[in-house]
Amino acid sequence: MELFNQKVKPSELEKGDHVYTWRKKIYTHHGIFIGEGKLIHLVNPKADGSRKKEKSPCPTSDCGLEKVAGSGVRVTCIDCFIKKGSLYRFKYEASREFLVAKLRGGTCTTARSDPPEEVIHRATYLLENGYIEYDLINNNCEDFALYCKTGLWSKDIGYSQANMVHSTKKEAIIENYVGFPRSCLKRENKDLGEQ
Ligand SMILES: [Zn+2]
Incomplete structure (x- = not known):
């Protein structure tokens, strides 16, 4: 029996973890934990501009740093990532039963994560070199x-997260995203109910 609770404390994070937090109870924001209290994540560079002005100053010197201007890839401290929300660990290699119980998608996948050093290498590489445009x-x-966790791209596919891969992992990921985003609120209630 797998545990359903994916909520984690910052102190419990391990390098290479894929984590997410709920924003406005509507959508999840995702990032990769790289150690030393920092995450690398992708933001929408356009939407981010207006919000930045409201932010209170963060004592972490490189928090919010974007090495390639306009790429949307940022390194951020945990506090700024979660804001006032909670932190959840995205689950890899979830069982079929687990997926169904979580109402599929957005919080878990049956796909396997690559080793943490590879995950961090990809995230750091994209921070240093930029990323294809946020959409x-x-x-x-x-x-x-x-992508950081599995090395799988969505680039030559026209539609959504459901079609992101072409490999043996494809089916697992497609299945995982069926129902997005209609089940979003339900999924959040499940997460919050498990605190
Ligand atoms: Zn910060």
Whole structure:
């Protein structure tokens, strides 16, 4: 029996973890934990501009740093990533039963994660060199984190996260995204109910 609770404390994070947090109870924001209290994540560079002004100053010197201007790939401290929310660990190699119980998608996948050093290498590489353009449907923060974890791209596919891969992992990931985003609120209630 797998544990359903994916909520984690910052102190419990391990390097290479894919984590997410709920924003406005509507959507999840995803990132990769790289150690030393920091995450690498993809933001929408356009939407981010207006929010930045409201932010309170963060004492972490490189928090919010974007090495390639306009790429949307940022390194951020945990506090700024979760804001006032909680932190959840995205689950890899979830069983079919687990997927069904979580109402599929957005919080877990049956796909396998690569070793943490590879995950961190990809995230760091994309921070240093930039990333293909952010797109809410085709290429969002979750796609970014999934790519860092598995090395699988969505690039030559026209539709959504459901079609992101062509490999033996494809079916698992497609199945995992069926129902997105209609089940989003339900999924959040499940997460919150498990605190
Ligand atoms: Zn910060």
